[in-house]
Amino acid sequence: MLKGKRILLVVSGGIAAFKVPDLIRRLAERGVSVRCAMTKAAEQFVTPLTLAALSGEKVSADLFSLTDEAEMGHIELSRDADLVVVAPATANILARMAQGLADDMATTLLLATDKPVLVAPAMNVRMWHHPATQRNIEQLKADGVAFIGPNEGEMACGEYGPGRMAEPLEIVAAIEMQFGKPLPRHLTLVQPRPANNGVAPLKQDLKGKRAIVTSGPTHEPIDPVRYIANRSSGKQGHAIAAALAARGADVTLVTGPVSLPDPAGVKTVHVEAARDMFSACFLDLPVDIFVAAAAVADWRVAVEAPQKMKKSGDLPPVLKLAENPDILRAISTTDAKRRPALVVGFAAETENVVAHAQKKLGSKGCDWILANDVSEGTQTFGGDSNAVHLVTANAVEDWPRMSKSEVAARLAERIAAAFNDQSKKNLKKGS
């Protein structure tokens, strides 16, 4: 997959630069040719000689080197690669990138490139959380830069939190994803926001709000090769995550196995079973908005067989089922400190759709329910359109059949309106 690809690796000055030799080695093993550029500060952590020896290429560091310019000018160098990777990316280089500065070789290459850029940030947790850094990251995402990490954990400075650079193999996986390979399930990559192509941007009326959206089916393992699943495609949930992000919300999409790409501008967490989805959602709390669009399996096999089950004797095996956690109910009824201000569930019914949804509003403890008819012939499962009813404590709105992305856009608009409404009581009651 990576064989023959060319990567320009920009190394900035953080302690995580010690992982760069390993990253180069991993890329070289996969047939990638790597060319490095370093900031002055990076040379304090790893020597240009080490990177040159491992990559087999000259390392670019000096913007005003006549010999370098004679061999390959910095504009050519910045475009000679298939992908530019910045690892580690310090808060300082992110700030310089966001500003479009070109005051050394590394930032000049980053400004001159016309290739996709993937960034692996690494910094102290407070620097990561600083509004200036977060602002720069938002800007870079809007400019089309992809991010892998940072990971959470203990830092070289002794503090704990997000800021550790993604591990070399995780960066390799993110690089492979840039070339079309799906990301391993345990990793999250924030895809850049899509370019607007001249279309007026949506009002950023959910800026500052955090949301979790669940999507897709869950796979409940029977043994290492078999599982119980359902026909959910994830189209509706993915569209909702994208629609909330398009209005400026900071969205985590927790998705079961689907064959859809991760939506742009959204942090996507891939899970398999309902219990993994449950933990991933709780890990991301507190949030303002929770939308449960996943078709979570109600039951799992009580005891997963550690080895592939074999045919033996005359009788087929009996699968004993256990109930899965109800994620929507658990989030709706969690302690007030963690409960999202607005919890939206789905109800897929085959008859008495609205009446069942109204009952579900009470039994789940959520604020709104989007109810849809999934009876035979509606082609809602797996299809591209949906006819839903928005059921709140006070009202039922019947929406005409429309595409799943239109349903998502309308829901996002309703959510934004509810949050922007002065009387927050309306959040619970609907309109």
Ligand code: C5P
């Ligand atoms: O109970 P039922 O499966 O009909 O409820 C549907 C709603 O509850 C959906 O929003 C679905 O995402 C959510 N749900 C859940 N966890 C479960 C079952 C359903 O979050 N275990």
